[in-house]
Amino acid sequence: MIALVTVLLTAIITLFVNLVNTKWSRPVATLGLAVALGVCFYDFSNPYEDASEMLYFSHASTIFSGLTILIGLILIGTSEYSITYAGKNRGDVYALMLFSICGALILFAYSNLLMLFLGVEILSIPLYVLAGSDKDNLASNESSLKYFLQGAFATGILLFGIALVYGASGSFFIGGSKANNIINYQLYSGGGLTMFNMGVFMMMFGLAFKIAAAPFHFWSADVYEGAPDLITSFMATVVKTAGIVAITIFLLSIGFLNKQWEMTFAIMAGLSLVVGNFSALKQMSFKRTLAYSSISHAGYLMLGITINDPIIIPTLLFYLLAYSLSTLVLMIGMSWVAGHTGKHDFTAFNGLAKKHPILAGLMAVAMLSMAGLPPLSGFFGKYFIFAEVFNQGALSKDGGFWWLVLVAAINSVISIYYYFRIIIAMFFSPAISEEEVPAMPRINLFVLGLMCLGLLIAPLFATQLYGLMFY
Amino acid sequence: MTEVTAEHYIILATTLFVIGVAGVLIRRNAIVVLMCVELMLNAVNLLMVAFSSHHKDSAGQIFVFFIMVVAAAEVAVGLAILVMVYRNTRSTDVSLLDQLKN
Amino acid sequence: MEQNASYLPILIQAAIAIGFVGLVLVLTHILGPRRYSKKKVENFECGIESEGNARFPVSVKYFLTAILFVLIDVEVIFFYPYAVNFREMGVQGFLAVVMFVAFFLVGFIYIWKKGALEWEK
Numbered sequence: 001m002i003a004l005v006t007v008l009l010t011a012i013i014t015l016f017v018n019l020v021n022t023k024w025s026r027p028v029a030t031l032g033l034a035v036a037l038g039v040c041f042y043d044f045s046n047p048y049e050d051a052s053e054m055l056y057f058s059h060a061s062t063i064f065s066g067l068t069i070l071i072g073l074i075l076i077g078t079s080e081y082s083i084t085y086a087g088k089n090r091g092d093v094y095a096l097m098l099f100s101i102c103g104a105l106i107l108f109a110y111s112n113l114l115m116l117f118l119g120v121e122i123l124s125i126p127l128y129v130l131a132g133s134d135k136d137n138l139a140s141n142e143s144s145l146k147y148f149l150q151g152a153f154a155t156g157i158l159l160f161g162i163a164l165v166y167g168a169s170g171s172f173f174i175g176g177s178k179a180n181n182i183i184n185y186q187l188y189s190g191g192g193l194t195m196f197n198m199g200v201f202m203m204m205f206g207l208a209f210k211i212a213a214a215p216f217h218f219w220s221a222d223v224y225e226g227a228p229d230l231i232t233s234f235m236a237t238v239v240k241t242a243g244i245v246a247i248t249i250f251l252l253s254i255g256f257l258n259k260q261w262e263m264t265f266a267i268m269a270g271l272s273l274v275v276g277n278f279s280a281l282k283q284m285s286f287k288r289t290l291a292y293s294s295i296s297h298a299g300y301l302m303l304g305i306t307i308n309d310p311i312i313i314p315t316l317l318f319y320l321l322a323y324s325l326s327t328l329v330l331m332i333g334m335s336w337v338a339g340h341t342g343k344h345d346f347t348a349f350n351g352l353a354k355k356h357p358i359l360a361g362l363m364a365v366a367m368l369s370m371a372g373l374p375p376l377s378g379f380f381g382k383y384f385i386f387a388e389v390f391n392q393g394a395l396s397k398d399g400g401f402w403w404l405v406l407v408a409a410i411n412s413v414i415s416i417y418y419y420f421r422i423i424i425a426m427f428f429s430p431a432i433s434e435e436e437v438p439a440m441p442r443i444n445l446f447v448l449g450l451m452c453l454g455l456l457i458a459p460l461f462a463t464q465l466y467g468l469m470f471y
Numbered sequence: 472m473t474e475v476t477a478e479h480y481i482i483l484a485t486t487l488f489v490i491g492v493a494g495v496l497i498r499r500n501a502i503v504v505l506m507c508v509e510l511m512l513n514a515v516n517l518l519m520v521a522f523s524s525h526h527k528d529s530a531g532q533i534f535v536f537f538i539m540v541v542a543a544a545e546v547a548v549g550l551a552i553l554v555m556v557y558r559n560t561r562s563t564d565v566s567l568l569d570q571l572k573n
Numbered sequence: 574m575e576q577n578a579s580y581l582p583i584l585i586q587a588a589i590a591i592g593f594v595g596l597v598l599v600l601t602h603i604l605g606p607r608r609y610s611k612k613k614v615e616n617f618e619c620g621i622e623s624e625g626n627a628r629f630p631v632s633v634k635y636f637l638t639a640i641l642f643v644l645i646d647v648e649v650i651f652f653y654p655y656a657v658n659f660r661e662m663g664v665q666g667f668l669a670v671v672m673f674v675a676f677f678l679v680g681f682i683y684i685w686k687k688g689a690l691e692w693e694k
Contacts, residue, residue: 156511163518170526543647
């Protein structure tokens with residue numbers, strides 16, 4: 001709770017600092033996020049539930065908040081060069097990112113559908129602006145307009161779903177055992193359950209859109225490609241995390257009704273995996289490949305959600321941690337290279353390993369983690385999800401979703417192909433040196449190194465992480 | 472003369488909503504699409520108020536306030552984006568925007 | 574919708590309204606004299622010569638002011654529930670509203686300092 005307030009205040013202070021001196025906005029935003037990250041530890045030992053039943057900051061939601069604030073800290077901290085497009089308005093860009101993080105923190109802790117709606121909007125509205133923050137770049141404009149129109153459409157559907165759920169139940173509250181939550185619904189005379197299910201379906205439509213899960217993924221490749229690199233990395237990590245957690249909280253809260261949704265989720269997960277991976281195979285642009293790969297990662301996460309049990313939350317956290325860290329390393333690396341060569345194609349990375357072996361090495365580690373190769377976090381993230389789904393399947397009569405795990409495993413093998421293209425470009429292709437890429441600043445390289453180290457050692461602490469969640 | 476029940480409101484709101492959805496899917500002018508989105512949101516408002524009255528619970532009406540305010544913020548941002556796009560392309564036609572293609 | 578509302582009077586009123594409009598339209602069509610001239614087909618015939626087209630782009634300054642107005646105007650909506658209940662809500666409600674207004678002031682100062690309200694740039 002206090003972390004949320006800290007982030008909000010940081011955003012406002014950043015806005016005003018930017019008016020005085022643009023140069024100070026990045027240090028101020030970074031410092032504020034660092035403080036917020038520290039405050040998360042305090043929040044963790046003091047779970048907070050407000051009296052009006054709107055927000056509930058549990059241990060799990062505080063941990064997710066910490067992850068999101070960490071992502072924001074890394075992104076804003078290393079953005080000295082990736083922000084230059086914004087000129088004098090860079091403080092506004094940081095402030096909008098911070099506001100967006102506030103939305104994400106609300107989504108981790110909502111216990112009322114009103115807060116779900118507000119969280120989604122606080123998360124999205126700054127992002128519509130951010131996607132178009134490179135004002136004179138037509139691609140950025142287009143990305144912004146597309147994101148806005150389709151995002152607003154999805155919001156409308158989400159709201160209609162909420163209205164139907166409210167109609168069927170007479171409540172917006174989703175918290176546990178209280179008498180007035182949406183499960184203990186006073187059935188609306190005639191067709192109440194149908195209406196409830198219809199509402200849940202439309203809410204899932206709206207939320208699946210936010211995390212770019214197939215078949216609601218059509219916007220994501222264009223938006224990710226057109227938006228400035230800094231914003232793309234933000235969308236791929238923070239928004240995905242917030243959306244997945246929001247869906248999970250809602251589905252867990254409707255408990256027994258969830259049974260009917262498992263199949264829907266299984267199909268969506270399968271579609272996301274297949275569509276994301278096969279579209280990524282034929283891309284020329286590295287950024288676009290990452291966009292499609294993020295669709296397939298949404299697939300793995302949805303696969304986790306098919307388990308109708310809170311036990312999946314730490315597993316999702318671990319996966320999101322691995323996914324976010326490796327995405328950040330790749331995006332920051334790509335942003336550096338693309339910022340100096342002016343293009344996001346695979347060919348821009350040709351021969352990078354010769355000139356900048358450390359950067360290329362770190363990006364390769366992140367790539368291997370994304371592809372899910374054994375010693376790295378990416379592998380364990382997938383492994384934990386697969387294991388949970390298998391366990392769940394073993395317990396149920398019909399075997400659960402073992403076939404989906406098979407699909408996912410095959411897809412993760414396929415994905416190795418396009419993840420290795422960048423490694424081949426960096427290490428084995430001769431350089432086409434039209435533009436010289438200078439060496440990355442030491443401090444940024446150090447942060448990338450820390451993240452890669454995190455990817456290496458995170459599996460060792462997985463058990464402790466699981467313990468924290470249910471502490 | 473029959474009584475006006477919640478069903479009537481559901482039908483009316485759903486009709487408005489479907490008109491809005493159809494507009495978003497069919498129309499190519501960004502401003503018209505924006506208006507259709509607003510129609511969708513207003514259909515939701517109507518439905519919320521109807522259910523609020525049906526359940527004799529004021530939470531639904533408070534929710535409507537929030538929807539209206541957020542919709543205003545969304546429109547402000549959307550129109551600003553449209554003006555930005557218009558400055559660069561001299562058009563608000565969505566189908567003209569095809570920079571980002573594979 | 575709980576009370577058994579009868580909508581007959583409204584129907585009758587609607588029928589009368591539509592009927593009157595239809596009647597007047599038909600009557601003027603039949604009775605009125607017809608002359609066609611250049612002046613007649615103009616958009617406005619109030620004496621002042623019309624100039625140019627109504628659909629010309631308006632300066633973006635108007636747009637920015639209008640948008641800021643809409644934003645701040647709509648937020649006033651939250652004062653309605655407070656105005657109805659302000660006795661029951663007591664000090665806590667008052668503080669909440671003060672916080673709300675404070676956030677608004679911060680936003681207002683921001684757009685002011687940013688120069689969005691300067692007409693001449």
